[in-house]
Amino acid sequence: MFRNQYDNDASTWSPQGRLHQVEYAMEAVKQGSAVVGLRSNTHAVLVALKRSPGKLASYQQKLYRVDDHIGVAISGLTSDARVLSNFMRSEAMRSKMLYDRPLPLFRLSSALVAKAQANIQEYGRRPYGVGLLYIGHDETGPHVYEFSPSANTFEYFAMAIGSRSQSARTYLERTFDAFSDAALDDLIKHGLRALRDTLQQDKQLDTLNCSVAYVGKDQAYTMVEGEDLRPFLDALDSDHSGNAAPSSSSQGPAPMETEA
Amino acid sequence: MASIKLKLPQAAQNAQEPITHSDGPIVTGTSVLGIKYKDGIMVAADCLASYGSLARFRDVNRLQAFGERTIIGASGDIGDFQYVQDELEKLMIKDFCLADGHELATPHVYSYLHRLLYSRRSEMKPLWNSYVVGGVHSSSSQRFLGYVDLLGTTYQSSTIATGFGAHLAQPLLRKAVEGREDTLTEEEAVKILDDCMRVLFYRDARSLNRIRRAKVTKDGMEVTDPYSLETEWAFAEHIVGYGA
Amino acid sequence: MTSIGTGYDYAVSTYSPDGRVFQIEYASKAVDNSGTAIGIRAKDGVVFAVEKLAQSKLQVPGTNQRIQGVERHLGMATSGLLSDAKQLVTRARSDALNYRNSYSASIPVKTMAEQLGMFMHAYTIYSGARPYGCSVVLGGMDDEGPQLYMIDPSGSYWGYRGCASGKGKQVARTELEKLKFDELSARQAIKEATRIIYSAHDEAKDKEFELELVWISAETNGRFERVSKEMVAEAEAYTQALLNAEMDDDE
Numbered sequence: 245m246f247r248n249q250y251d252n253d254a255s256t257w258s259p260q261g262r263l264h265q266v267e268y269a270m271e272a273v274k275q276g277s278a279v280v281g282l283r284s285n286t287h288a289v290l291v292a293l294k295r296s297p298g299k300l301a302s303y304q305q306k307l308y309r310v311d312d313h314i315g316v317a318i319s320g321l322t323s324d325a326r327v328l329s330n331f332m333r334s335e336a337m338r339s340k341m342l343y344d345r346p347l348p349l350f351r352l353s354s355a356l357v358a359k360a361q362a363n364i365q366e367y368g369r370r371p372y373g374v375g376l377l378y379i380g381h382d383e384t385g386p387h388v389y390e391f392s393p394s395a396n397t398f399e400y401f402a403m404a405i406g407s408r409s410q411s412a413r414t415y416l417e418r419t420f421d422a423f424s425d426a427a428l429d430d431l432i433k434h435g436l437r438a439l440r441d442t443l444q445q446d447k448q449l450d451t452l453n454c455s456v457a458y459v460g461k462d463q464a465y466t467m468v469e470g471e472d473l474r475p476f477l478d479a480l481d482s483d484h485s486g487n488a489a490p491s492s493s494s495q496g497p498a499p500m501e502t503e504a
Numbered sequence: 505m506a507s508i509k510l511k512l513p514q515a516a517q518n519a520q521e522p523i524t525h526s527d528g529p530i531v532t533g534t535s536v537l538g539i540k541y542k543d544g545i546m547v548a549a550d551c552l553a554s555y556g557s558l559a560r561f562r563d564v565n566r567l568q569a570f571g572e573r574t575i576i577g578a579s580g581d582i583g584d585f586q587y588v589q590d591e592l593e594k595l596m597i598k599d600f601c602l603a604d605g606h607e608l609a610t611p612h613v614y615s616y617l618h619r620l621l622y623s624r625r626s627e628m629k630p631l632w633n634s635y636v637v638g639g640v641h642s643s644s645s646q647r648f649l650g651y652v653d654l655l656g657t658t659y660q661s662s663t664i665a666t667g668f669g670a671h672l673a674q675p676l677l678r679k680a681v682e683g684r685e686d687t688l689t690e691e692e693a694v695k696i697l698d699d700c701m702r703v704l705f706y707r708d709a710r711s712l713n714r715i716r717r718a719k720v721t722k723d724g725m726e727v728t729d730p731y732s733l734e735t736e737w738a739f740a741e742h743i744v745g746y747g748a
Numbered sequence: 749m750t751s752i753g754t755g756y757d758y759a760v761s762t763y764s765p766d767g768r769v770f771q772i773e774y775a776s777k778a779v780d781n782s783g784t785a786i787g788i789r790a791k792d793g794v795v796f797a798v799e800k801l802a803q804s805k806l807q808v809p810g811t812n813q814r815i816q817g818v819e820r821h822l823g824m825a826t827s828g829l830l831s832d833a834k835q836l837v838t839r840a841r842s843d844a845l846n847y848r849n850s851y852s853a854s855i856p857v858k859t860m861a862e863q864l865g866m867f868m869h870a871y872t873i874y875s876g877a878r879p880y881g882c883s884v885v886l887g888g889m890d891d892e893g894p895q896l897y898m899i900d901p902s903g904s905y906w907g908y909r910g911c912a913s914g915k916g917k918q919v920a921r922t923e924l925e926k927l928k929f930d931e932l933s934a935r936q937a938i939k940e941a942t943r944i945i946y947s948a949h950d951e952a953k954d955k956e957f958e959l960e961l962v963w964i965s966a967e968t969n970g971r972f973e974r975v976s977k978e979m980v981a982e983a984e985a986y987t988q989a990l991l992n993a994e995m996d997d998d999e
Contacts, residue, residue, distance in 0.1 A: 344615035350605075351604065
């Protein structure tokens with residue numbers, strides 16, 4: 245690690261016009277396990293890799309329901325994520341209360357940006373140390389958004405964030421052209437394949453370390469976990485021999501206290 | 505409207521009670537009528553704003569369009585209505601700026617109006633109005649007709665009448681419209697509303713025979729210029745004690 | 749005098765011995781690192797154009813707009829930190845609504861520039877804040893006709909007939925200065941803006957970009973409106989034809 249004089253807080257510009265604290269916060273996102281989001285013309289899907297700190301511990305929750313039409317996957321500081329997912333829930337409720345309308349995804353993004361931006365402009369605060377991928381379906385169709393600690397949100401056809409997620413992005417960039425007309429099952433399969441690419445050599449996806457969620461037109465946000473994942477995982481194994489080495493699925497604690 | 509009460513003369517109030525300048529409407533508009541018909545929604549209101557029993561302003565518009573396919577008709581305090589118009593205008597501007605493909609449809613405007621009125625009544629600062637909110641959805645062509653008042657009370661129906669109209673016109677509207685919402689033609693709808701407005705003009709001393717009418721269909725909205733209803737007063741000459 | 753290592757460049761509330769506030773200059777660097785944004789004040793309207801640099805091909809085209817509406821008749825294009833820009837847009841919108849509350853009228857463009865300039869300036873005088881890392885091109889139509897202003901991170905603003913900020917501002921300014929603003933219609937300005945954004949784009953350094961175009965003119969009834977796909981295509985064809993002609997000249 246190196247130090248410079250301009251990286252102590254998010255209210256100091258570096259001579260190059262950068263905000264180092266914000267860039268460091270983006271690194272915190274990479275400490276979390278990977279999550280993948282992708283969409284077709286009708287559905288949006290989240291796929292996440294869960295970690296467990298040890299054999300006696302349960303797996304860390306990665307997906308949160310925000311509303312019937314929105315769900316979010318997190319990577320980074322879990323406690324920050326909880327603050328943000330609670331905020332997202334209250335925004336969704338507000339829209340229902342005030343306008344009798346499910347919150348449009350774009351407006352949720354604007355609200356998140358406004359909330360996170362305050363943390364990177366005033367002295368004495370820190371940026372959120374978490375990245376979010378959230379999916380949803382509104383009047384304009386299915387959406388996949390990324391929220392980052394820099395107080396930016398971007399809309400994607402498909403995206404992956406978190407530890408070793410570059411491999412997943414490579415997979416998505418190669419295949420996303422086929423997503424728009426894909427059936428829900430195929431979309432989930434693409435998501436799982438992308439997620440599988442983020443695994444270390446000796447690891448594999450199983451019913452314990454994996455979460456799937458989807459939402460679509462006339463399809464409320466639904467989460468698939470545990471044994472219900474078996475058909476998807478079996479379908480995945482049959483089309484690819486993969487890194488088949490059986491192993492304990494625990495990945496051990498992260499180097500920083502991130503998601504435990 | 506039923507809930508409008510002019511306040512008691514100052515002398516009648518107990519000296520111990522607080523002075524209440526703002527617990528009632530001041531300049532008021534009377535009934536608004538709204539019905540569903542084959543092509544959409546039609547509403548009507550007269551052009552009068554009364555100051556007590558004085559016919560104070562005789563060219564007032566109480567029908568306001570919001571967006572392409574939502575119409576709002578107001579009875580009750582005109583100043584409060586103008587405030588609500590400003591609030592809704594700001595809402596439309598916010599929506600215009602966001603430009604994310606999510607238009608405020610009639611049920612959303614209705615819900616917002618409901619929350620606004622209910623929160624104000626809960627703060628003991630009610631906006632002294634009853635509203636008729638009507639519209640047609642741009643893609644589904646679904647019709648919407650709802651009522652909301654100063655208490656935050658809401659209901660939806662195929663005929664709605666506020667103020668005196670709730671007593672005098674509502675039975676006539678129900679008889680003419682209920683069960684025929686999908687077959688009534690535009691001409692029939694116009695006649696129903698004109699007839700009811702005429703009845704109201706005969707019987708409601710705070711009304712005028714100059715009215716505006718608006719229709720909302722899937723193709724958009726049309727608000728008429730003010731026009732006068734034909735009335736017949738010849739009978740009055742034969743009634744002893746009528747008028748002068 | 750250099751800034752780095754002197755200790756005079758950590759807080760916006762500190763002057764250097766030669767009277768500079770380095771934190772504001774650093775914030776301006778963030779603006780210079782971002783895609784070009786330009787504004788043109790034509791005879792009958794204003795035109796905004798932004799070179800939106802592509803982050804990833806997975807991104808949905810047309811999202812994350814850098815030109816945003818503030819009121820029906822008023823909009824702003826930004827260059828610099830996107831999240832800072834969004835904050836300023838939010839602020840501008842609420843200023844516009846406050847004006848409406850007071851006067852039941854839409855805010856004049858000059859008043860908007862004044863208020864937003866003051867707001868940004870407030871972030872250049874306290875040690876607890878940092879200056880906004882973005883420049884704002886503000887324009888619209890009001891009683892005075894088409895109006896165009898640009899506000900920089902220091903909070904200072906001027907009125908312009910044509911202005912540019914961001915990476916390609918030098919090239920863009922040179923091109924803007926050649927325009928005959930007294931004869932230029934907003935419709936024609938869309939083509940010129942497109943041409944200028946293309947010429948300011950540095951193909952060697954940045955690969956792909958998305959052109960964002962908005963106009964507020966007599967033709968849009970004085971309303972903020974995204975330029976239609978057909979008109980964008982027309983403007984791009986015009987640009988391409990000029991580029992081809994230039995290439996022929998070179999040969």
